[in-house]
Amino acid sequence: MFVGKKKQGTVEIPTTSLPDIVFLLLIFFLVTSTIDTEKGLDLVLPEPNVSELKMAKSNIANILVNAAGQVQIDGQLVEVMEITNLIKDRLQNNPLLVASVKTDKNTQYEVYINVLDRLKKAWGDRPTRISIAEPEEN
């Protein structure tokens, strides 16, 4: 056979399927990657075996949450909605205020988180001073 044209010197790899591969990879990652749910409320627990730090009672706001989800600040029953504003007011008078939170065995976790959330809101951007009280041994 008489070959009309010169043989091609370079050999080309057919790249027509590359976009397909790219899209497949992309779709795989789009489908499998999940949004990070590692978000939450930070807290630092008090150290163990530390005998109660001597603090003036006036610097502590005792917050009790009972099993029914009712909240008491220093003996006074308050609505959950009011917590932020009440603590904010007390903070203005006393910036060294520490909120001590104590819960009952049967308090709903959801209520506890809600109280914690509102307490954090009271401090805003400033470092929060929240302490978790030791549960009663009964």
Added chain:
Amino acid sequence: MKFAKKSKVAASIPTASMPDIIFLLLLFFMVTTVFKMYPGLHVRLPDAELVKKIPGSKRHVVSIWIDKNKQVVCDDFKVDKISNLRTLLYEKRQKDPQILVALKVDKESTMGLVSSVQEEMRKAYTLKINYNALRGIY
């Protein structure tokens, strides 16, 4: 000038750089994806407004799941007796002093178990907690 042959105008997008793009994409995903290490328990997280991402590296995070059936799982270990948790966490802390515990507690749990877990954490001196929650208003 006479043209010997018809000039073919073939508009083809040069695809020579496609492999480079694919490899770059692949490398990017290989570097950024974090695989979920442990399946954990199925929990429904509570809602909180001030949820924040865990600052810094996620390598120091130890997850503890507490579901509504009062089961406790720490990373890949099912905790039958809560008092075992203290040694478990202590060992983890020995390996990594910057440990941060991500508490994934079901919103319907009660505080009894959560308080016990927190007490164990205090004894193991792993004091940094993050209560995992979804962004929302309770």
